[in-house]
Amino acid sequence: MADVTQRVLALLATLQTGRAFSGDELAGRLGTSPRTLRRDIEKLRGYGYPVQTQPGPGGYYRLSRGTVMPPLLLDDEEAVAAMLGLATLAASGSAGSGSVDDAAARAYGKLDQFLPRRLRHRVSALRSGLEAGRTPAPSTSAATMSLLAEAIAHRHQITFRYAGELRRVEPYRQLHLRLRWYLLAFDTGRDDWRVFRIDRITDPVDTGHPYAERPLPARTGLDYLRQGLGKDSQRVVLTVHAPLTAVADALRHHEADLTALSADRTRAVVTVDAWQWLLPGLAFLDADVVVHSPASVRAAWLRFTARIT
Amino acid sequence: MADVTQRVLALLATLQTGRAFSGDELAGRLGTSPRTLRRDIEKLRGYGYPVQTQPGPGGYYRLSRGTVMPPLLLDDEEAVAAMLGLATLAASGSAGSGSVDDAAARAYGKLDQFLPRRLRHRVSALRSGLEAGRTPAPSTSAATMSLLAEAIAHRHQITFRYAGELRRVEPYRQLHLRLRWYLLAFDTGRDDWRVFRIDRITDPVDTGHPYAERPLPARTGLDYLRQGLGKDSQRVVLTVHAPLTAVADALRHHEADLTALSADRTRAVVTVDAWQWLLPGLAFLDADVVVHSPASVRAAWLRFTARIT
């Protein structure tokens, strides 16, 4: 890709996903050197796109929210991904009327109308050859998510019923973690931050009442959610003698942070409620495993292995 | 404005209005010569943008999107579902370059370009309020899925490498089950039906060689897959050094037949798909366990304990 324009377009498309990317990662994706990437970023800034950066370890580039984009096209892979996304979403949940899975199933049926003609045959081929099994997951209402999104964008307080109680909150983010959707909000009644499961929210109402934005309680909403979910859980550090991809597969149901130590050794930092849940995945993986910390898990682990021999 | 990228971006923005522009007008707006404008248009076409032109008096350039694609097909819920589907898909996987999750992330960033104007603000509100955490999962290549889809649609035999071996198969369905994608195909080498994990398929090639369709081995592909996954269920016999009631509790999720050998020793005959699933229950139980049969499980069990110490 020795074409600046195309590279900048790709850079925009990548940044627009909202994720943060490290310089090396972006340079790798765009097939160019870090130096050139910096120049491209600089160029984007020159055009008025607000690219945030953060130096230091864990540094990143990220596009500020809510900026206007030039028209970007879906390439073939992206079109395929769109279909798959809808297919998998349609397969998760209860298919109740008004649920996102239901809407996804409908959208899945007609998305090809939106795609460039060149891709239509490909997408229809994809559709005719797919079968998706239902993955039981909490079913979320599309209308609720949409209402929440609007309220977040306009900084409007909302009220809703949750576990029988009426709440009034300032909504900040909708978070997706482990197949579930959560709402991060400041609960004006409790005067503190709270995370709600969106599938349990009923009767949401946008009060239209504006609120002043507060700083997030953590660097990102997900960090806060993880902290909360992780209260009762532990970070287990292990080394597995298997390639990263294999480990990712084995631990796909867990919250894991993986690092490749070498081609066939992987360091995993897994957050789990109980170390016992790690066992099946590791057993299926059939690879040597060493637990490093915490000491309590290490001890329990050794005790267990002693007991089952 | 001696900057190609900026000029092309401006050109895109101008054309996005939907109006038709004459070459001279565009060249004037962009402050360049008609020749260069033509080159820019050519470049846009190269990127896939459908720019219509018309020679002769009253000739023009125009972006054809909007007239060709009726953008009113998705209702609000469906648009939301599409975004969520992409966000979910983008969050699952390892984000390797070329994987579907990566493509989904990019598509997620661009989808609003394809929605009716009425929905754009809604979708961009949704996007700016979303954060999705990564769920480590096997990463599937979008290109592979797409190739498989084409082959299925055209009933072409394909070859690919799987676990080191070269296979030649007649592809029938791509199946999604429990966060994984599978290919149901008739393996001409083995002369039988087989299910392959798509993330483990490499070097797929559409041979172009047609095949005659066979009846599926089950009512649906998923049925067959489920049968296959459950085919290996076996009776595992073990002795646990714990009271029967405790064992019953630990194995409550399994199909188990228990006998009290003594007050604190219990014989269990459990039917499971895979012995690995027994591990958490036994680990929570925290008691000595001995596996008696089958021999294969006993061997695997010992192997596992050796590996995790």
Add this chain to the structure above:
DNA sequence: GCAGATGTGGCCGGAAAATGACCGCGATTA
């Protein structure tokens, strides 16, 4: 507080692309 990771931007020289001018061609319209 220090070490290391990561973004920043200046500089350099060779390589590559962009530019505008000119031209003949073909399609379209009046």
Add this chain to the structure above:
DNA sequence: TAATCGCGGTCATTTTCCGGCCACATCTGC
């Protein structure tokens, strides 16, 4: 039939781009 307007080849010149290198600033984790 003639005028208009997009198309694209060629060419010499100018401009930009690229990647490597470096010194520096900033931030995190220990």
